[in-house]
Amino acid sequence: MKILYFAWLRSKIGVPTETVELPAEVTTAGDLVEWLKTRSSRHAEALANSKVVKVAVNQEHVPYDHPISPTDEVALFPPVTGG
Amino acid sequence: MAIRVQAGDFDVGAEYAAFTAGRTSVGGVAMFVGLVRDIAGGAAVSAMTLEHYPGMTEKQLEAIEEEARRRWPLDDVLVIHRHGRLEPGDRIVMVATASAHRDAAFESCRFLMDWLKTRAPFWKLEATPEGERWVEAKESDDAAAARWVE
Numbered sequence: 082m083k084i085l086y087f088a089w090l091r092s093k094i095g096v097p098t099e100t101v102e103l104p105a106e107v108t109t110a111g112d113l114v115e116w117l118k119t120r121s122s123r124h125a126e127a128l129a130n131s132k133v134v135k136v137a138v139n140q141e142h143v144p145y146d147h148p149i150s151p152t153d154e155v156a157l158f159p160p161v162t163g164g
Numbered sequence: 165m166a167i168r169v170q171a172g173d174f175d176v177g178a179e180y181a182a183f184t185a186g187r188t189s190v191g192g193v194a195m196f197v198g199l200v201r202d203i204a205g206g207a208a209v210s211a212m213t214l215e216h217y218p219g220m221t222e223k224q225l226e227a228i229e230e231e232a233r234r235r236w237p238l239d240d241v242l243v244i245h246r247h248g249r250l251e252p253g254d255r256i257v258m259v260a261t262a263s264a265h266r267d268a269a270f271e272s273c274r275f276l277m278d279w280l281k282t283r284a285p286f287w288k289l290e291a292t293p294e295g296e297r298w299v300e301a302k303e304s305d306d307a308a309a310a311r312w313v314e
Contacts, residue, residue, distance in 0.1 A: 088215055088287035089298045140220035142283065156217060156285075160301030163214065163245065163286025164198055164257055164277060 087158035093127035110136040111145030167225045171248040192266040194273035202252035207292040217285035236268040282309040
């Protein structure tokens, strides 16, 4: 699965994208955020406060209970601040 | 109909002229133009860099426009949003709505801005004398967007 990071999540994790092999038990957006925290201390620190970690699946905003599959484009980012 | 996400500046007068050209059924146009302020949260801002999520940005803005057209009788909608490095006084965003009557134009223009601010994937990085800082989302923006939830 391809994961994209934006804004301070990108700078804290240190890469704009990464490709990961999901374990079978990771089936929702929330599962993914929890699992990503175990990848490195940078991930753990960046993703510590889930209130400010938003998820998009295939370019749509989704809640944490939204299902994910390996072919999805998943993005993690802080609350948006455009306009 | 037009959604444009671009690095370059835009000319408000030229955009308005093109938006209304040949449209004699339009009774009113509402426009909002957002600018970069030189002060935020008590700190001087010397520059602002807007990051976005190419693809999702356009998709979200198109969905917001579609929702506005569903709610109000609009002749046309224009949304231009810039990305990249901007300085105080620079234009960031322009929304224009055209309708036969002013209420639909005013209300839909505000709706488009309120939803854009909470749904379009843009993030602002400010340069201040203390260094760079990411702008935090405001609860007042969430409240403004929530007013329009049906």
